[in-house]
Amino acid sequence: MSLECVRRDHTYSLSSGDQRGPFLSARALGMALGALHDVRSVVAGSATKLLSLPIPASLLPLPSPKERDLAAAAACHQVLRLRYPNQASMLEPAWLNWLDHFAMGPAKTPVEMVGRAYGTAVHQFGKDDMTKVRAAYAPDGTPYNYKAPPTQSSQGFLGGVWGNSTPLAAARVMDFPPPPGHLDADTVTPSQHHRGDLGSVAVKGEINRSPGDPAFRTLAEEVIGIAWGDDGSQELGTPPRLYLQVVLTVLDSIEARNPGRLEELDELGVIAGAAVAMADAGIDAWYYKYAPSHMMWRPAVGIREAVAGNGAPDRNWLPLGRPDTNGAGTGLTPDFPAYPSGPATFGAAAFQLLRLFLVARGVSSFDPSGSGLDDVRFDFVSDEFDGRHRDPRNRRPRDLLTLSYDSLWQAMVDNAVSRAYLGVHWQFDGITSRRPGTDDDVFGVPATPRELGHTGGVWLGAKIANQIAQKINIPIATIAASGIL
Template sequence: MTQDIILYWNEVALEANKVSHTSGKDGAMVNGPTLSSRALAIIHLAMYDAYVGTSGSLLTSYTGTAGIVGASVSAAVSAAAHATLTCLFPTQKPFFEQKHKKATITGTTAEINAGHKYGQDIANNILFLRKDDPDAKDNDYSSYPSHGTHRPDPINVNQGYHAPFYGRRSDLFASSMRYELDSPSSPYETDPNYQKALKQVRGKGIAAELMGTLPTTYSKRTVDETLIGIYWGYDGAKELGTPPRLYNQIIREIAKEQNNTLEENAHLFALVNVAMGDAGILAWEQKYRYNYWRPVLGIREHDDSMGPVGTGKSNIDNDCDPLWLPLGAPSTNEKGKPNGTPNFPAYPSGHATFGGATFEIAKQFYDWKGKNLQPMFDTVAFVSEEFNGESFDNNGVVRPKHYRKFSDGFDQMIAENGFSRIYLGVHWSFDAFALGSDGKPDLSQNIGGVPLGVNIANDIFNGGLGIRKSTVKGVKP
């Protein structure tokens, strides 16, 4: 079987993400959801431009670099991938060297040399464009203790703050504008949407051992909801990495099932990862703009007698539970480490933004290509490494392997991914999307990460400032 050089290096990049979150090395500019999406965007943009410049493709170059004739495509893509990976993950250089040697590179010596140089030049151009990106450190960031504001997780009070400056100080990869969201629900009893969201996450997101403490009027989490919550996890745990890795894994399976051409994969994976790159920037810009607290604080401090600015009172509100804890972002493959809440504000959900951007752009890509994916969604099951029969929970118990089908396709993925964070107890429903009276996502409102991700996807796919659909093989943009 002929090697697809894009899928080959995509797999290497996803392994690098996993390794960096397992070893704790290379973290300054690649770890956490924000920097993971940045790294994957850089790598796939470099591969994309290397492909476009050496293949004679009619796709539009991201950097505007002139193409060349007589160069090996596989050599150019491999050089671009290798160079960006080595720069981003320097401690893994021996691994990348090994994978470079095993890559199937075709052409004459002259073509390979020309392709290699071209790919390196492209990588340098992309890296230069992103050289001023901030890191995820919280040096000089100060929070303020008040009702409704994000503060460290009570389970991990020394967790710090992830990427407080990354969003607003980063240039976008391809979106033409910096999308903003409407304000979330007000964190007070007088807001009925907030009250509804609080009761939902208190019941659906509570730690398993505390379920017996819920009032009988609360709706508890089902078995399937527990599975959904963990399935979409990937909260930077060892041997798993971050959400952008999971979304790439799903797109990989779809690309293989659809027998994508090399050009389709170069294009699709660049679109997906550049969309997530911008999702990481804009979601974190909004997160630290609103600085909204997580359910673990909102539920424990719901009564006005609770928290750092509480007022004296007895007989607290029954919707307040000062001892509430979430099921939590899973500490997979880390025995003894408690599940907890991520170290950045709630609104909007990063998972929801990444997922909305990924699956919306993939849906548009395949619609544009005229491919009907429904037969595949009706038959093909997807495996998350949270439930692969090898990963274990924080008690050291191996989770079973689970094959999950998405018969409603990308829309089901977007919705499940958004709801999953409620079932873990780490997000409010409006962090992902507004809910209609039927409890289903209402994407007509500019509330939450999914609308933000969808806006990013639409912008990039239909033009924006980066990759354009251009005119490929007679298909109009």
């Protein structure tokens, strides 16, 4: 139901959504699933808890498993109906159907109402969220400061103060480096890393360059770019929904191969933990996006206005753009600064936590050589390529495609580089490599987690996941073995 709320929030059927955009939908998912987990965990006698809010004493103890499920579900449902008031016509009958299907008894029992009281408290934890979303932001005109692309001059500036929101569980990552060569709001040195990234995105992410150009993106790269999209498109929603779909797909495939290998409450812990990690990843990502020390323009501006030492300006350059699936927009750039990549940060937060969990529970393993590679193999179908949703360029349904991965690490990498193939991000916004034996980050895609640079959203999101991992009883040794510290 939480995922469905995100999808429906991004549909034509709702004239105005309630939690539209990546960081708001991540926040709603984190709150709803965090409330579900914490009530279910604590009333079952577990000390495992994700959110900082206390569980009401009136919920302790609940010896009946059915009462535990009822209280937890009521907390989750209450968060959803408070966060998504425009979806009341779906949420209310869905709740009654749920009560009936699981023979939970009548609505509004004392157990349900106490669970709802906790859900209300979780919602109120973010009572200032919409005020922060609506806060005005105006670019100051300094070089590299974010501004609207010339082809989208009326575009706004989403989330200028979202980075000041109170996180649900994680502390801010304080040692996150700025983009390569970024000295201050006025100065970016023409480093080899910066030049390499600009040149690569100018070719790989361009909308109409001839496919005969050997440097142009391949069909496989374009598929990666679109499949990891879900950039607020109609009927699809936002990236956090996609990443939670992948988490569920992986867990389902493990259950199919090894029935009963994972305990139900343990699985709920990693599902809710991934949602909470993404919610807090959105806060850190947007904090740095708008920080003068880190702010970076998008390729749709930067390539057109390239400065001396960083290549010649290309005044007509357009990106392939975020997939405006089921719409008609092309060459579109999101309405907030580039660095770090939100999708890279969200995706790494969810997938790093999942791979830590699976290794800690003995279902998967890390490469014994110490590279940090995992062996979590899975297939999934992105809603972008489910055979039903329409490409904005030709208005026809895209083909049904299944993506196969040998590791969650590779999924983290593809998700990060996907935005460079769309031309909406620099590659360093998402991922960089680290020069062996040094603290220097360089342009390139690391082959293993041990080679991951600290510049970009993958490292930032993984750092947040490492914090959440400790809340669901994942040992420090497992985190160290993941290769990302």
